[in-house]
Amino acid sequence: MKKLAFVLAVLCLGLFCLQQKSYAEKKTPHAEYKDSAIKDCNDCHKSEGVALNHDADFLRGHRVLASKSGKNCDQCHEQKWCLDCHQGGGTADNLSQSNFGRDYKPKSHRSDFLSIHPIKAIDNPQNCYRCHDAVAFCNSCHNRFPRGSFRIKSHLMSGPDHQTYSFGIGEHSIEARRNLQSCQTCHPEGDVCIQCHSTGKTRPHPRNWKSGNIKDRTNAKMCLKCHLPGTF
Amino acid sequence: MGIKGVSRLLLCMTLLAATTSWAAEIHGRSSTQYQWFTDYVTGNKQAEFGEYINLSITKVDTAGKLSFTGYGRGTQDVWNGQGLNGRLYYLYGDYANLFGMVDIRAGRQFINYAAGSALVDGGKLDLKNVGPIAFSAFGGRNVIFNLDGEASTGHDYVWGLAANLVGMKNTDAEVSYFMKLDDAGTAREQIGVTAKQYLLNSLKLYGNARYDLTSESFSEVLAGVKFFPVSNLVVTGEWYQSYPIFDNSSIYSVFAVDRYQEALFRADYSLNEKFSVNAGYNRQIYGEGPDVNAYSVGTRIRPIEPLLVSLTYDFQNGDGNKLNGGSAELSYEPIKPLELALGIDYDVYERDRATGRETARKYWAGTKYRLNKTMTASVRVEDNVNHQFTNDWSGRAAFNYDF
Numbered sequence: 001m002k003k004l005a006f007v008l009a010v011l012c013l014g015l016f017c018l019q020q021k022s023y024a025e026k027k028t029p030h031a032e033y034k035d036s037a038i039k040d041c042n043d044c045h046k047s048e049g050v051a052l053n054h055d056a057d058f059l060r061g062h063r064v065l066a067s068k069s070g071k072n073c074d075q076c077h078e079q080k081w082c083l084d085c086h087q088g089g090g091t092a093d094n095l096s097q098s099n100f101g102r103d104y105k106p107k108s109h110r111s112d113f114l115s116i117h118p119i120k121a122i123d124n125p126q127n128c129y130r131c132h133d134a135v136a137f138c139n140s141c142h143n144r145f146p147r148g149s150f151r152i153k154s155h156l157m158s159g160p161d162h163q164t165y166s167f168g169i170g171e172h173s174i175e176a177r178r179n180l181q182s183c184q185t186c187h188p189e190g191d192v193c194i195q196c197h198s199t200g201k202t203r204p205h206p207r208n209w210k211s212g213n214i215k216d217r218t219n220a221k222m223c224l225k226c227h228l229p230g231t232f
Numbered sequence: 233m234g235i236k237g238v239s240r241l242l243l244c245m246t247l248l249a250a251t252t253s254w255a256a257e258i259h260g261r262s263s264t265q266y267q268w269f270t271d272y273v274t275g276n277k278q279a280e281f282g283e284y285i286n287l288s289i290t291k292v293d294t295a296g297k298l299s300f301t302g303y304g305r306g307t308q309d310v311w312n313g314q315g316l317n318g319r320l321y322y323l324y325g326d327y328a329n330l331f332g333m334v335d336i337r338a339g340r341q342f343i344n345y346a347a348g349s350a351l352v353d354g355g356k357l358d359l360k361n362v363g364p365i366a367f368s369a370f371g372g373r374n375v376i377f378n379l380d381g382e383a384s385t386g387h388d389y390v391w392g393l394a395a396n397l398v399g400m401k402n403t404d405a406e407v408s409y410f411m412k413l414d415d416a417g418t419a420r421e422q423i424g425v426t427a428k429q430y431l432l433n434s435l436k437l438y439g440n441a442r443y444d445l446t447s448e449s450f451s452e453v454l455a456g457v458k459f460f461p462v463s464n465l466v467v468t469g470e471w472y473q474s475y476p477i478f479d480n481s482s483i484y485s486v487f488a489v490d491r492y493q494e495a496l497f498r499a500d501y502s503l504n505e506k507f508s509v510n511a512g513y514n515r516q517i518y519g520e521g522p523d524v525n526a527y528s529v530g531t532r533i534r535p536i537e538p539l540l541v542s543l544t545y546d547f548q549n550g551d552g553n554k555l556n557g558g559s560a561e562l563s564y565e566p567i568k569p570l571e572l573a574l575g576i577d578y579d580v581y582e583r584d585r586a587t588g589r590e591t592a593r594k595y596w597a598g599t600k601y602r603l604n605k606t607m608t609a610s611v612r613v614e615d616n617v618n619h620q621f622t623n624d625w626s627g628r629a630a631f632n633y634d635f
């Protein structure tokens with residue numbers, strides 16, 4: 001009880017200090033600078049000790065800038081500005097902006113991105129899924145291609161005339177551990193995985209596997225895909 | 233659902249046309265477009281008309297607290313028989329400063345918390361002016377788009393809570409919680425933290441983390457520092473790691489995966505208003521397999537005021553894949569209302585030794601003319617030359633009207 005009182009007292013003191021500090025300091029509203037050129041922002045930012053944030057690094061680094069806390073994006077930009085890239089579309093303001101079909105294509109998707117995306121998709125796998133749903137978006141295209149037509153090492157055609165499909169068991173574990181999301185785009189239900197990774201076969205779980213967490217959250221539906229009731 | 237959404241937007245606009253009689257202000261943009269492109273899924277050439285509407289309605293009530301904002305599009309294919317397609321990006325009503333401390337937003341909207349982001353059909357409530365911490369809560373249907381429409385099911389919902397510091401000039405911090413539900417139950421449950429701190433007039437420390445409660449692991453951690461000793465130089469150092477997380481309803485959530493790590497160093501320098509340059513290096517590290525080294529350089533040159541040249545180049549290799557390429561863009565305004573622009577993207581890539589090196593090029597050119605303060609017309613064409621196409625032309629013509 002004493003510990004709890006002490007923690008609450010420290011929290012209250014912290015909040016009080018923060019409140020006093022927040023009264024003394026205020027962020028600069030940016031709405032009146034909405035139409036300023038970016039170059040005009042520099043002097044003020046430097047004198048205020050704030051790093052420039054609309055530089056050439058903006059595309060890569062804007063995720064932290066746009067997080068809720070301290071976000072003042074909406075003083076100059078509508079949600080449109082975000083969604084034109086994140087959800088596709090746009091009103092053709094920028095001539096250098098390319099399209100993929102009817103949707104805008106961000107500059108990170110340069111030249112023939114259809115061919116290059118397998119390389120970029122294994123850089124940081126999270127990057128793709130900030131804008132695209134792994135199943136709904138990727139599967140729209142991936143599920144239309146015949147088996148073996150992708151240049152994935154474990155899925156390459158073999159034989160003297162490269163016409164025989166043989167699954168490369170040795171290669172697949174490295175590829176899957178490195179970018180499991182890409183497996184999901186063609187095998188959304190994981191049927192092919194279960195053939196070898198179900199009960200009594202090769203264990204797929206990580207070392208620190210917390211089985212109870214997923215069991216509780218899915219009412220054991222996920223466990224029952226591989227395990228018999230009462231065995232997990 | 234996309235079509236229904238656009239219909240809703242158009243219906244709303246029709247009804248709101250009458251609002252002019254009670255002094256509500258309606259502003260926005262109508263963009264009428266014609267686009268032609270290759271549908272890469274079917275391989276067919278496609279052409280379609282599109283209409284984008286972006287509008288905001290303010291001063292609906294006398295106190296100016298109520299406003300509406302919307303953005304959507306409708307497209308009609310004229311070659312392939314794909315017909316009418318639509319996408320409603322957002323359409324929400326805002327009620328600000330209820331009791332001086334509550335902002336309410338209802339409708340389709342984009343939510344971005346440190347713990348997760350989503351496009352939501354629902355509501356968000358922000359509690360402010362209650363001290364140094366503000367609170368936020370949202371909930372609603374999770375809107376998921378695929379290539380041509382919406383892919384949400386009847387069980388896709390999200391909700392979340394956030395608390396963030398306010399009023400601190402040099403400090404930002406947020407803690408948030410995000411839950412995603414689907415037909416199997418709880419699909420994701422994440423806690424997010426983000427923070428920024430400015431120090432000594434020339435340093436910015438920042439970080440961001442997402443913790444997944446199901447797998448009890450950090451799905452993402454970012455820690456970075458920006459050093460800006462003078463106003464025209466920013467040096468960035470970052471360390472980032474991610475661990476792929478899947479919805480609990482996906483079989484992939486039970487599989488072991490490798491942790492991804494990335495170290496980045498970068499410098500951005502502006503010599504003056506006419507010349508700026510940047511260079512960066514990042515090392516991508518996986519648990520198994522070789523690391524990847526990626527280098528990038530870029531420059532923007534404005535030799536005379538109406539002319540801007542932008543050049544970028546990057547190179548990455550190390551894991552059997554190679555990517556080597558860049559882009560050059562030129563923008564010129566010979567007279568004030570006219571803009572001319574052209575560019576080229578050039579990439580040489582090698583996915584594995586068996587396929588060898590391949591080249592992809594994209595050439596584009598465009599022009600935009602401002603007819604008056606409210607009207608702009610533009611045309612942009614693009615040709616893709618790569619291992620699939622000797623020529624693949626696409627483009628768009630747009631007429632924008634601001635009202």
